[in-house]
Amino acid sequence: NAGVTQTPKFRILKIGQSMTLQCTQDMNHNYMYWYRQDPGMGLKLIYYSVGAGITDKGEVPNGYNVSRSTTEDFPLRLELAAPSQTSVYFCASSLGLAGFNEQFFGPGTRLTVL
């Protein structure tokens, strides 16, 4: 099993550009999450999904969009990139609710917006 995979590993965007961060898991987990990690700030939840076709906002959703058409994939879309979105983005998945179950994390995407 590959677990949770993310692409790309690194990306530099110009202000106003758009991009999609890809996330795929092969563990048949219903729950998937997107976090951003800023230095000294821990992880903040952007969006999450409890199954295909169901998504919901987390703590910091502004400037992002998600979709979940399959169990395996949970892409994160950035529209009109801003410098404040410079961060490391982690995708995660879990078998059940995040508050009770182990989350499995991908290796992250380091995004810089200039």
Add this chain to the structure above:
Amino acid sequence: AQSVTQLGSHVSVSEGALVLLRCNYSSSVPPYLFWYVQYPNQGLQLLLKYTTGATLVKGINGFEAEFKKSETSFHLTKPSAHMSDAAEYFCAVSDRVDSSYKLIFGSGTRLLVRP
């Protein structure tokens, strides 16, 4: 809403010394508690978790943590540090948000191990 405080953004110990990483949470209702570790350029992985029952929880790589309800703490310890323990450690607590449960992460503690 829950909050998590990790005292010390950086902790430095000598190889073979005791490791103590502190974590306090805010709620009086015992939550589920987790410690995750992040090695350089990698995602987070679970070290250990407390749900119910025994308050001393053993995890991977010789780490353990003790849930102390009276102190609202869940400190992480390891008797003897190894160079390979150098990483960032995150404490996390479950929190009920709207109709679901989420994980609330602390800001992390970077462990440095001196030879």
